[in-house]
Amino acid sequence: MFALAATLIGAVLVQAVGALMHDRAMTGLRARANASAALHAAVLRSELDKQRALPLVLADDADLETALTTRDPRRLDALSRKLEVLGAQTRAAVIYVVAADGFTAAASNWRQPTSFLGSNYGFRPYFAQALRSGYAEQFALGTVSHKPGLYLARRVDGPDGPLGVVVVKLEFDAVEAAWRAIGEPAFVVDSKGLVLITSEPQWRFLARTPLSAAARETLRAQGQYGQATFDPLPLRERRGDGVSRTDEAQPGRQIETRLADVAPGWTLHLLSPAAPADQAADAARWITTLVWTLLSAALLWLWVRRRRIQLAALRDRETRLELERRVEARTKELTEANRALSHEVDERQRAETRLRSLQADLVQANKLASLGQIAAGVAHEINQPVAAIRANADNGLLLIARGKPEAAGENLSAIAAMTERIGRITDELRAFSRKADGRVEPTLVSEAIDGSVLLTASRSRRQQARLVRNGETPGLAVLGERVRLEQVLVNLLQNAFEAVEDRADGVVTLTVSEIDDVVQISVADNGPGLAPEVERALFTPFLTTKPRGLGLGLVIAHDIAAGFGGELAAASAPGAGATFTLTLRKAVP
Known part of the structure; x- marks a missing residue:
């Protein structure tokens, strides 16, 4: 309870301090931006005022x-x-x-x-x-x-x-050069929103807000802007306040300061980076988190120490009172005390006997539940490898009988590899049932797919289903662990082959896709698909549509994917088959 309360209070405090520091930093940044914008405007007004007097005098x-x-x-x-x-x-x-x-x-x-x-x-x-x-x-x-x-x-x-x-x-070459030297993008727009003067030359005659096609045609017809396209400025409004540049010249949020009427119909815009405010807020949050963690640890230690002292005093007091009552009772009625003591000893022995029996029953029940969970998981996950071992053993005997010891040796090697893989799978399942250690490391996708395809080869041949593999890239790696990744893929391939077992044109498609910093491995079939009620509770333990299924395979696969920092999702349409998509984080070389 103390830890929960400390965590909640700390979270609120960290956010409040971060927000306060962000607001203060933003206030300072806006003040500096306003001062800088005023300086830009002063440079521009000085140049304009000096030159406006010239035609008046010459006239x-x-x-x-x-x-x-x-x-x-x-x-x-x-x-x-x-x-x-x-x-x-x-x-x-x-x-x-x-x-x-x-x-x-x-x-x-x-x-x-x-x-x-x-x-x-x-x-x-x-x-x-x-x-x-x-x-x-x-x-x-x-x-x-x-x-x-x-x-x-x-x-x-x-x-x-x-x-x-x-x-x-x-x-305005000198004015623009002076703005450019300050290092913050600045530009002036007219009443139509067109950029006239700018420290970014590529922005000239772009529009601060998108113009309609008719407005563009009107501007082109005037002929005073040359071949300008009047495209929108590469700025995107950010949620809250500020903008960001879409040309990535200065990434991150920018504070946009506007000064109207720097000249008739002209508005000055100045972009200043808002990153210092975010950095100040992050620093304040980290410092607050550290201070609050140390303070909470100190308070927890003091509370535990005080509680121990109180409990020790309470035990001493209760012991003293109990001794006083016993002495008084023995002094007054020694016989009654002896009989009561004998009765209490008998009752205590019976209670201890019942307690030991209940404890033994509880231990046995817990052991049976754990053994049932492990046995169900292992039986479900190694069913196909055991079948493959049996098939390889039969083939090995046949090859030995035919006088082909080299080929038989290959089968025996395959059996040895599969038994080793079964051992690794059972170790991983046992570790998973205990709460796995969460080891995640770069794993080659092609190796995991090759292993899972090997384990399910007999099933695909028996059901005459065709496996199609797409999109595999050599050297592509994800964050995971090979045996557990193979365990997930074997389960998905088994389910897909079972879904098309009644189809003469059964096809299972395994597709690998790279999307930004994640990798998606999809297993799709052209079977009957999933019923809506099954799809809604697909990852619920012991839910199965198979006569002899345990309903643990997809649950284990889903938890393994979550342990890798990814996810497993399913999509289905009646009569159009089902698609299971495993999304994992890409391993950075």
Whole structure:
């Protein structure tokens, strides 16, 4: 009772401490993640705020207004040189001026092969929106550079109306590099959920949440994202909170921190590992378990010591009182005491005689029950090997009579091997009935199958059933023990052969399959199958459908599989046969 109570209290305490430490660690991780996300956002906002002022100032520049008004080549050339210097000073990717007709009149990259001069950008949404409302922003791939960036556009007004649009393209290579150096994946999504800026380049223009086919077609039709597929990000929501990456770049649970409105319509996402919280919780659980175990052991020792002292004192008191009563009784009535003593001696002798008789009967009954269990198990499991020994002995005698001692010697060797195997089986069954030692070791599947097929060969030949073996892989090993594994397979093969004994086309199929870290060995037959009531109680002791069966074979096989850390299951359909599947752990080389 003490052990049960200590275990229950310890389990509750361990879980509570683990949960508390996990919550505290998660609180700290979330605080650090929020601070890191704020730092990421500050870097991004700083870059955006610095560049947003540039088109506003240039829209009121007198030289720019004059160049657009006169369209004088010399003034436009001077304007390009001025934009070139300004772009180098502000670290803008490119600064260019688009006239009202949509053609680029001046650009900071006028010296480069990718110069925008003369290019028509009237189709760009930021150009049309800026002419219409005065200001526009658009994130898109460059048509010439094919590099993503944010286009900041500002209308240039003249005395007679709009003269054009000044555009500053802002690329985020430095921002993304700074994020990447921190080591935590970060990305920015727009109002549609598309990733625009990211420390993971392969995530650009992926969707945070899956988009419909119509939404994808609309985005492709806009043409501002190049050949992007708009697939979902490789993130999977985890139960509770957090996400995990399906690309396995950073396995484990991640804390996703979101900061909205880092820019109009933009949301910053930051992924931080949650493993430190799990590790802290595990460490707290182990420490609590150790402390509670030591404390419980100390309390148990103190309780046992105190109990022994109390029992010793109680025995001394009872002994003293008994002696006082006896002295008093003998002093008062010596004769009555003697008669009572004689009567008590007689009664005690009769009681001891009855007690010895009952103890002898109980020992005998227990011995008979144990012998019956062992005899039933051995008789059921070695029935086929004994039959095989008899067949080999008869064949050996016949071969000796025919003057073939070498062949007879092979039969005698087989008999010796089978008797040794019977001895091992009886040893294992006896150990199993006593509570087996649980020895589990790597065992070759092919060797166990070969042994079980050998033991059941006579049964398959007698019943003219065909055995089909599939999926065996050389060197495949499972955690088990060969003799007990053969014992399970022999039982399953025997049952399968018996199920098809009345069929002229009886087939028993043995299939080996590897599934992740387990191995499944299936034995299927094309017999009549199992009745529903039999299938429900299939692994109940002494349940059998055979006239002379004991109903222990499948029970023993089921317990052996459980001892290996596996399981034995059955499936059946009326008229379609039965399939028994043995699932075992794969042995790691």
